[in-house]
Amino acid sequence: MIEVKGLRKTFTARGTVIRAVDDVSFQARDGEITGLLGPNGAGKTTTLRMLYTLMSPDAGRVLVDGLDPSERPDDVRRSLGVLPDARGVYKRLTARENIEYFGRLHGLHEPVMAERVERLVAALGMHEFIDRRTEGFSQGQRTKTAIARALVHDPRNVLLDEPTNSLDVMTTRSLRQFLRALKDEGRCVLFSSHIMQEVAALCDRIVVIAHGHVVARGTPDELRAQTGQHNLEDAFVQAIGSEEGLFA
């Protein structure tokens, strides 16, 4: 369960102040997939970074399972599985070594870890390349490795920043199934995307962000009702105020 209230973050670049995130509030519940939808540069990545304690907000409050990241950053990071926008893997290590490294950093013991890795390998279909060095991996293989490494400690909450970016159709499809399985296990899944079809296909709840603000939120039905549009696509365009950057 993730709660965000009045989150704000500004950057100063060469004298100009940029409000990347301005008064963002939403909830992501357990057993649901919540989508953070918005065009590139809307503030999705910055919002997620404040959730996983890489940045601290200028104002507002985050609660992860009732814990405040500014007070208990270690416990919050322990309860989160994070696939950041940056998903580089160590190219001289095998996929398994990459995943196990993160498992050890999470303090997992070897027998538990071996079992977790096997489960993730099965769930993500990584048998073919799990013991190969990641140098020369396809984008899909790298993303799967990064997801497995983010989830090796069996977190209650899963944050994914644009998880299907530059993946092929088959990998995207299997990734969607994987996210649904996480939801069915009762986890809180929060992911960001700038692709409307992606969000529409997966999410129980949608938070639409533009220019650092939340412009709409709710289930797909609620969004349609709020905007008075029958078609979800039209509802998004109505909410954001432009068609810019919303389509894959």
Added chain:
Amino acid sequence: MSTWWTVLVKELLDAFRDRRMVITALVVMPLAVPLVIAGLSSVGTKRQEEKLAGMLELPVVGAEHAPNLVAWLGTHDVRVIDPPADPDAAVRRQEHEVILSIDPGYAEDWRAGRPADLELIFDSSRPLQTGTTAARVRGLLSGYAQQVGTLRLIARGIHPSVAAPIRLGERDVATPEARFDLGQQMLPYLLLLLAFIGGMQLAIDATAGERERQSLEPLLATPASREAIMSGKILATAAFTLLSVLVTLLMYRIVFAVTPAGQLDSSLAVPVDALGRLLLVILPVVLLGATVLTALAAFARSYREAQGYLPMLIFLPMLPTLYLMVAPVKTQLWMLAVPFLGQNQLILRILRGESVTAVEWAVNLGVGLVLVALVWWLAARLYHREQLAASS
């Protein structure tokens, strides 16, 4: 298992699978250091011997004014040759190291018993190249002068000891290990340089490179503390560097062991029992280097920027060597507290076979480790900046 250990093991595994890094640190550097010093030493030794013992070609201006002197020089391995047209310019152009000029009034002064004028032309701004030869010619001439003076005194019935109120003997207390030469000055510098920045590739790769390859952000999203992650990277860098230094010292031993005696200055060989003490002196420098490099890699916005700081770091260990060259002073306790200068002094003393007291060890190691702690603290602050991972 603690976090820093996990990071240490991973970074070393990563490093040892990087063939280029392994070859540079464990093959190229360990071969380069002994070969540079052995090369310098053998060239230096040979040149000194040639200059002292070989036939010396000496241009003499006005040789016809002093046929006796010229003949005497000929019996002392000096071949007198014709002088160039402009002796001063020839010496300045380094065509000749030393030129002797005999005054036209030499014969007349000689016959009258007045001091006859000779002039030695050389360039004192090049002592390394010309110093030995100039000293040799000066020695020969004063030998000639003394010989003739003695004969003149005897001819006048005066005992030569009248003109020799003192007799100066010399006793050199230098141990064979303590003879100083260029190679010996280079060894501490090269060892300290290797210890200080030998881990640059690993350190920059582990922080700036990790960020550039987009794996730092997920790493920092784990519950592992940033201090522990950073310490693991620093210790991995230090361990790798220490291994590189150890292999270099061993290679150095091997080069000296397989080279035929006499070709190299044996005073440069590192005694086996000194290896442990050398590593102890070098350890704080290795830790300091690993910490400084990691701090720089965290401070720089890119891999390239981090590499840009390297020339400055190469210069640091050079300072004490330069200082000792212009002011070769007696070791004082405060010097051992100065980074690099202290280590330089201790390495020289260990190589010279001198003992180091417990107080001196304590000052040197203590100050070194305090400095490491300070830079570690600074690096940790840099590691906590938001820009570290989220720069894009």
